[in-house]
Amino acid sequence: MKKGLKIAAITVGVIIILMLLLPFAFQGKIADIVKTEGNKMLNAQFDFKKLNISLFRNFPQASVTLEDFWLKGTGEFANDTLVQAGEVTAAINLFSLFGDSGYDISKIFIEDTKLHAIVLPDGQINWDIMKPDMSATDETPVAEEEESSPFKVKLQRFVIKNMNLVYDDQQGKMYADIRDFNAIxxxxxxxxxxxxxxxxxxxxxxxxxxxxxxLANTNISAKMDVDADLANNKYTLKDNTIRLNAIQAGIDGWVALKDPAIDMDLKLNTNDIGFKEILSLIPAIYATEFSSLKTDGTATLTATAKGILQGDTVPSFNIDMQVKNAMFRYPALPAGVDQINISANV
Structure with a gap:
């Protein structure tokens, strides 16, 4: 019995030692694969400071981590950094590195990332960095198509931590700045x-x-189940909730990605909510002792968007807000504002 335990302990020890040492043997090979495949697929400049491999972090799969990863465009966007990430980690089936059926990636983690998306006045976009698939022709044998696309992304989990994103659409005159974005x-x-x-x-x-x-410095969260038709890039919303500052709402409908356009049919609706929740969308009130504000009254808010979003073309939309018998007052002030009734429609 003791001999069997001793053999088992030695075996486990050897396995752990191998798991610590093997990554160093694969590290150079995987770094070469990443750079080679990146240059094959991307029409952009990209590099990373360091590549690490761990067999423990996502056991039984290997974790490949790129530190200080960055990606820049070319031509008009040669001086613009599209992506800069402190850490990008992918969980890879280690045995797929030695086969010829592709590299199997199941999990991706991205941390401390800055992303800057730009649309120029003439419609050029800085994220159009994928090289055209020259193998996708009728004359190309199937075997060659498979060989030209070695990555098999079978994602089960995608995690983003601490991402800052700027979307600057100079053609559509739209600008969005997202700070401290986290998603699973x-x-x-x-x-x-x-x-x-x-x-x-x-x-x-x-x-x-x-x-x-x-919207200005609005806190937003969402939790939803999405029926994803990945073959046709159409996403239908199922059970979901979304919160804008203190307003909680539900969204129904679908979004379809039709590059370069986005087609949609969406409806946002709330039940009766307090007037204070509506005021939370006003940055000046939200930032000035909002927690001590005394309010009364109810409000409803609904919004719809249906149609194509592309350049100067925006979907038809409708926003309707109703406020009934509302009031607000700060405790430090002698008087407030009452008898507020609003019927607003855009």
Missing amino acids: CAGDLGSERTTLKLEAETKSLTYKMNGIPF
Whole structure:
């Protein structure tokens, strides 16, 4: 019995030692693969400071981590950094590195990331960095197509931590600034259809159209299940909740990605909510002792968007807000504002 335990302990020890040493043997090979495949697929400049491999972090899969990763465009965007990430980690089936059927990636983690998306006045976009698939012709044998696309992304989990994103659409005159964005997406992204479970939150969202601020430093969170038709890039919202500052709402409908356009049919609605929740969308009130504000009254808010978003073309939309018998007052002031009734429609 003691001899068997001793053999088992030695075996486990040897396995652990091998798991510590093997990554060093694969590190150079994987670094070469990443750079080679990146140059094959991307029409952009990219590099990373360091590549690490661990067999423990996502056991039994290997974790490949790129530190200080950055990606720049070319031509008009040669001086613009599209992505800069402190750490990008992918969980890879280690045995797929030695086969000829592709590299199997199931999980991706991105941390401390800055992303800057730009649309120039002439419609050029800085994220169009994928090289055209020259193998996708009728004359190309199937075997060659498979050989030219070695990555098999069978994602089960996608995690973003601490991302800052700027979207600057100079053609459509839209600007968005997202700060401290965190998200988790789980589902079988390797299939043609799946249910995606999504949780996301951003501490600060600023959105402007034609220079007019519609949202300023708005805190937004979402939790939703999405019926994802990945073959046709159409996403239908199922059970979900979304929160804008103190307003909680539900969204129904669908979004379809039709590069370069986005087609949609969406409806946002709330039940009766307190007047204070509506006031929370006004940055000046939200930032000035909002927690001590005394309010009364109810409000409803609904919004719809249906149609194509592309350049100067925006979907038809409708926003309706009703406020009944509302009031607000700060305790430090002698009087407040009452008998507020609003019927607003855009």
